[in-house]
Amino acid sequence: MKIVTTVKTLSLLGLMSLTLAAGTSQADSGYAYFGNAPAANPWLAGMGYQQANYYASMKARQTQLDQRQDAQMQRILGGMDDGRLTMREATDLLREHVAIAALERNYLADGRLGPNELRDLEQRLDEADRHIMFEKNDREQRGQPDRPGNWGRPGDIDRR
Numbered sequence: 826m827k828i829v830t831t832v833k834t835l836s837l838l839g840l841m842s843l844t845l846a847a848g849t850s851q852a853d854s855g856y857a858y859f860g861n862a863p864a865a866n867p868w869l870a871g872m873g874y875q876q877a878n879y880y881a882s883m884k885a886r887q888t889q890l891d892q893r894q895d896a897q898m899q900r901i902l903g904g905m906d907d908g909r910l911t912m913r914e915a916t917d918l919l920r921e922h923v924a925i926a927a928l929e930r931n932y933l934a935d936g937r938l939g940p941n942e943l944r945d946l947e948q949r950l951d952e953a954d955r956h957i958m959f960e961k962n963d964r965e966q967r968g969q970p971d972r973p974g975n976w977g978r979p980g981d982i983d984r985r
Contacts, residue, residue: 886947887938890929893950897957898922904961914960921956925949 901918904910910918925946932942 883938883940883943886943890943890946890950893954894922894926894929897950897953900957900961904957909961911965914965918953918957918960921953925953 901910901915901922904918905915928949929938929946932938932946938946
C-alpha cells in the first residue's frame with residue numbers, strides 16, 4: 826500500500842514538473858521586442874503575417890466604407906428634413922447612393938472586395954460627398970415657389 830502511494834506521488838510530481846516546464850517553452854509572441862517588430866522578431870516578418878495584416882486592413886476599409894454610406898444617407902435624410910434639399914436634389918442624391926450600393930453588391934458577388942474595387946467605391950463616395958455638400962449649401966430650399974422643381978412639402982400653401 827505504501828509503494829502504491831509513493832508511485833502515485835512521484836507520478837504526480839513528474840507531471841507537475843512537466844507542466845511547469847511547458848509554460849516556459851511556449852512560442853514567443855513578439856511583445857518582448859521593442860522597436861520595429863518584424864525586424865526584431867523573424868516570425869513577424871513572414872508572408873503569413875503580412876497577408877494577415879493586408880486582410881485586416883482591407884476589412885477595416887470595408888467597414889469604414891459601410892459607415893460612410895450610412896453617414897451619407899443620414900446627411901441626405903437630414904437635408905430633406907431641414908428643407909435644405911429640394912425634392913429634385915434629394916432624388917438625385919438618393920439615386921446616386923443607391924447606385925453606389927448596387928455597385929458594391931456587384932463587386933461583392935464573388936465574396937470579397939478587391940483593392941481596385943474598394944478604391945473605386947471610395948472614389949465614388951468622395952464624389953457623392955461633394956455632391957451632398959454642394960446641394961445642401963446651394964441656398965435652394967424646399968418650398969420656394971419661384972424656383973422650378975421646388976415642390977415643397979405636401980400640404981404647403983403657395984402664398985404669392
